Amino acid sequence: MSLLNDLTAAVAAGNRKDTARITQELIDAGEAPKTIVESGLVPGMSIIGDKFAANEIFVPEMLIAARSMKGALALLEPLLADAGVKPEHTVVIGTVQGDLHDIGKNLIAMMWKGAGFEVVDLGTNVPADKFLAAAREHQPAVLGLSSLLTTTMPAMREVVKALREAGLKTKIVVGGAPITPAFADEIGADGYAADAGTAVAVARKLIGIAS
Numbered sequence: 698m699s700l701l702n703d704l705t706a707a708v709a710a711g712n713r714k715d716t717a718r719i720t721q722e723l724i725d726a727g728e729a730p731k732t733i734v735e736s737g738l739v740p741g742m743s744i745i746g747d748k749f750a751a752n753e754i755f756v757p758e759m760l761i762a763a764r765s766m767k768g769a770l771a772l773l774e775p776l777l778a779d780a781g782v783k784p785e786h787t788v789v790i791g792t793v794q795g796d797l798h799d800i801g802k803n804l805i806a807m808m809w810k811g812a813g814f815e816v817v818d819l820g821t822n823v824p825a826d827k828f829l830a831a832a833r834e835h836q837p838a839v840l841g842l843s844s845l846l847t848t849t850m851p852a853m854r855e856v857v858k859a860l861r862e863a864g865l866k867t868k869i870v871v872g873g874a875p876i877t878p879a880f881a882d883e884i885g886a887d888g889y890a891a892d893a894g895t896a897v898a899v900a901r902k903l904i905g906i907a908s
Contacts, residue, residue: 700726701737704769708741708811711761713768720769730776734813738766742811742897749894756804759893763807770810784815786904789831789867790841791819793852798845801873804893805841812897814839825855832860832867839900842886844873854884861885868903872896 700723707715723733745762748754777783788809792802799821810816817835819827832840840860842853853871860867871881872890881889888903890896 700728701733704733704737705741705744708738708762708765708769709744711758711765713761713765716765717768717772720772724772724776730773730780731782733773734770734777738769738811739813742766742808745811746808746894746897749892750898751894756800759804759808763804763811766807766811784813786813786838786906787815787817787835788839788841788900789817789819789828789835789837790843791823791828791831792821792843792845793849793856794822794824795852796844796846796849797821798843798873801845801893802841802843805843805872805890805896808893808897809841809900812901814900825852825859828856829859829863829865832865833863837867838904840867840869841890841896841900842869842871844871844876847875850875850880853886857884857886868900870896870899870903 700719704719707719720733745759749759790802790806792799806816806818817831819831828840842856844850844853857869860869868887870888870890871886878889888899890899
């Protein structure tokens with residue numbers, strides 16, 4: 698088994714120590730940082746996403762794997778920056794206005810980062826105008842809206858309306874406990890993510906990246 702395969706397995710197992718060690722070994726061996734991300738880390742997080750979607754693992758295991766990946770990225774990001782390597786796609790995410798819940802949002806942000814996206818996290822209680830400003834500034838391929846409260850669902854509608862009226866072509870994905878595919882269709886969103894495990898597949902499909 699190659700070191701890249703070892704790295705994938707370490708990430709999927711949530712083994713922080715091995716993930717960091719193998720990443721450093723690959724760096725020392727002269728492996729390109731981009732290859733380490735795309736052929737080592739990303740497949741590991743894909744395994745985690747698939748297992749989460751299949752209810753084979755749950756939030757704690759996903760968090761452990763995401764932390765392992767973040768440890769490896771801490772070693773790689775300076776090297777990627779020095780090499781001028783940037784993610785091909787940017788995504789913006791936030792919890793809509795009136796809602797302070799962030800666990801689901803944070804998980805999706807971690808999964809998107811693990812899938813190789815540049816993630817701009819706007820935090821919680823984000824008003825429509827802030828989403829609009831971020832969409833204009835970052836020109837993201839995907840904008841993710843999270844809500845855990847039924848009372849904040851209208852805020853999602855407001856964000857979608859603002860982006861559509863501004864003529865922005867960003868794909869909008871919505872999710873959260875009270876959100877359904879029917880509601881996503883009703884407000885004009887482009888996609889619905891039931892959980893963090895499916896959020897990567899939804900984003901990739903909307904952007905046109907083969908899974």
